[in-house]
Amino acid sequence: MLRALRECSEARATLAHVWKGLAWLGLLARLVTGGVWIVAGALKIADPAASVEAVRAYQLLPWxxxxxxxxxxxxxxxxxxLALVLGLFARGAAAISALLFVAFIVGIASVWARGIEINCGCFGGGGYDADAADQYPWEIARDVALLAASLLVVCVRRTRLALDSVLFDRRPDEPVEVAEGAEN
Amino acid sequence: MSSSSSKAAARAQKAAEMRAVQEKREARRRILTILGVVVAMIAIVGGAILIGKIQTDKEQDELEAGIPAIGKSDYGLVIGEEDAPHSVIIYEDFLCPYCGQLEAATRDNLAELAAEGKVRVEYRPFDLLSQMIETDYPIRAANAFAVVRDTAGDEAAKEFHDLLFERQPTEGDEDSYLTDDELVALAVEAGATEADVRGGIEGLDQEGWVDGATAEARESGVSGTPTVFVDGEVFQTGGGVDGLARGIIGAVD
Structure with a gap:
C-alpha cells in the first residue's frame, strides 16, 4: 500500500519533470518557427506584386x-x-502556423507531382527555376519539421517565457485587504 | 451574538464582495486585452493587403499607360490588319522558357485569327535575361532577328522569330544555345540570304537595335516575360501558360 503510493508520487514527479522539459522545448519550437515566419514575411512584404506572382506560379488557385x-x-x-516569438496567443498562432505549413506542403508536393519547376517563393523570389525538382524534397522536409514544431506548441499549451502567462494566467489570489476599522 | 463576531462576519462579507469586484475587473481586462490584440493583428494584415492592392493596381495602370500602342513601337513586329477589332501585344525574350511555351500554344491560332482580320498582333522581342543569367544569347538572338528583318523584311523576320522559338535552347544550358552558324542557317531557312545576314549576325550589327528595344520595354515598365496586353490591358489568367494562351485566343476570337 505504502509502496504503491510512493511509486505513484514518483511517477507524478517524473511526469512533472517531463512536462517542465516540454514547456522549454515548446519555447524553442516557438522561437524557431516564429523566427522563420518573421524572416519569410519580412523578405516578401515590400514587394506585393512578386508575392502575388509567386502564388500564381503554383497554378493552384483561381487568378x-x-x-x-x-x-x-x-x-x-x-x-x-511575432505572435509565436512573443508567446502571444501562442496556441492559436501555432495552430494557424500548422495549417499554413500543411497548405505549403500540399502546394509544393502538387507542383512537384505536376512537373512544374518553380522556386517555392517561400522567402521571396518565385517563378521558374531550373533546379526546382532537386529542391522540392528539402523544402517539404523543412516544412514538415516546422509543422511538427507548430503542433508541439499547440499540444504543450503553456510554453516558457510566453506573454500569454503574463496577460492571461489567473494571478494567485491577492489577499484582500480590509482595513481595520473600515466599518467605523 | 457578540459584537466582535458580527464584525468579523461583516468583514468577511466585505472581503467577498471586493474579491468578486476584483474578479469581474480581471475578466474585463482579459477580454479587452484579447480584443485589442486580435484587432491589432487583423489591422496589420488588412492594412498590408490594402496597401499591397493599391500598389499593385497602380503598377498595372502605369504599365498599361506606359507601353506604346499597337504599331507605335519602334521595335515591334506587327501582323494582321490595322482595322482588326482586337489587339495583342506580346513582350518576349527569345530565351525565356515560358515565352517559348506561350508561342507554341498561341502562334498558329494568332496567325490564323490575324489572317481572318480578327486581331492585330505585335511581337516585341527584347533582352530581359542576359543580365539575369549572364549569357549573351538573348542579345545575339534578338540581334539576328533585327538583321533578318532589316535585310529580308517583316515576313522573313516573323518566320525567323517562329523558328527561334521552335528551336529554343534550354535556359541555363550553355551548350544548347544556338551558335552564330546555327542562327545563320535558321535565317536562311526563314527566307533571308546568307550573304546578307552572316556579317550582321556575327558582328552583332544590330546590337543598338536590341539595346533600344530593351530600353523601350524597361522604360514602359515591362519587367518580365512574357508580358501580354490584350486590347491595351495587361492580360493575365490563372492556369499558367496554357491558361494564358487559352485566355488570349478566347478574348480575341
Missing part, C-alpha cells in the same frame, strides 16, 4: 484568389511569427 492570397501571406506570416 483573383491568388492575388488576395499573395497580398495577405507576407503580413500574415509576420504577424504569426
Amino acid at each position: 483573383s484568389v491568388a492575388e488576395w492570397v499573395g497580398l495577405a501571406l507576407p503580413a500574415l506570416e509576420l504577424v504569426i511569427g
Whole structure:
C-alpha cells in the first residue's frame, strides 16, 4: 500500500519533470518557427506584386484568389511569427502556423507531382527555376519539421517565457485587504 | 451574538464582495486585452493587403499607360490588319522558357485569327535575361532577328522569330544555345540570304537595335516575360501558360 503510493508520487514527479522539459522545448519550437515566419514575411512584404506572382506560379488557385492570397501571406506570416516569438496567443498562432505549413506542403508536393519547376517563393523570389525538382524534397522536409514544431506548441499549451502567462494566467489570489476599522 | 463576531462576519462579507469586484475587473481586462490584440493583428494584415492592392493596381495602370500602342513601337513586329477589332501585344525574350511555351500554344491560332482580320498582333522581342543569367544569347538572338528583318523584311523576320522559338535552347544550358552558324542557317531557312545576314549576325550589327528595344520595354515598365496586353490591358489568367494562351485566343476570337 505504502509502496504503491510512493511509486505513484514518483511517477507524478517524473511526469512533472517531463512536462517542465516540454514547456522549454515548446519555447524553442516557438522561437524557431516564429523566427522563420518573421524572416519569410519580412523578405516578401515590400514587394506585393512578386508575392502575388509567386502564388500564381503554383497554378493552384483561381487568378483573383491568388492575388488576395499573395497580398495577405507576407503580413500574415509576420504577424504569426511575432505572435509565436512573443508567446502571444501562442496556441492559436501555432495552430494557424500548422495549417499554413500543411497548405505549403500540399502546394509544393502538387507542383512537384505536376512537373512544374518553380522556386517555392517561400522567402521571396518565385517563378521558374531550373533546379526546382532537386529542391522540392528539402523544402517539404523543412516544412514538415516546422509543422511538427507548430503542433508541439499547440499540444504543450503553456510554453516558457510566453506573454500569454503574463496577460492571461489567473494571478494567485491577492489577499484582500480590509482595513481595520473600515466599518467605523 | 457578540459584537466582535458580527464584525468579523461583516468583514468577511466585505472581503467577498471586493474579491468578486476584483474578479469581474480581471475578466474585463482579459477580454479587452484579447480584443485589442486580435484587432491589432487583423489591422496589420488588412492594412498590408490594402496597401499591397493599391500598389499593385497602380503598377498595372502605369504599365498599361506606359507601353506604346499597337504599331507605335519602334521595335515591334506587327501582323494582321490595322482595322482588326482586337489587339495583342506580346513582350518576349527569345530565351525565356515560358515565352517559348506561350508561342507554341498561341502562334498558329494568332496567325490564323490575324489572317481572318480578327486581331492585330505585335511581337516585341527584347533582352530581359542576359543580365539575369549572364549569357549573351538573348542579345545575339534578338540581334539576328533585327538583321533578318532589316535585310529580308517583316515576313522573313516573323518566320525567323517562329523558328527561334521552335528551336529554343534550354535556359541555363550553355551548350544548347544556338551558335552564330546555327542562327545563320535558321535565317536562311526563314527566307533571308546568307550573304546578307552572316556579317550582321556575327558582328552583332544590330546590337543598338536590341539595346533600344530593351530600353523601350524597361522604360514602359515591362519587367518580365512574357508580358501580354490584350486590347491595351495587361492580360493575365490563372492556369499558367496554357491558361494564358487559352485566355488570349478566347478574348480575341
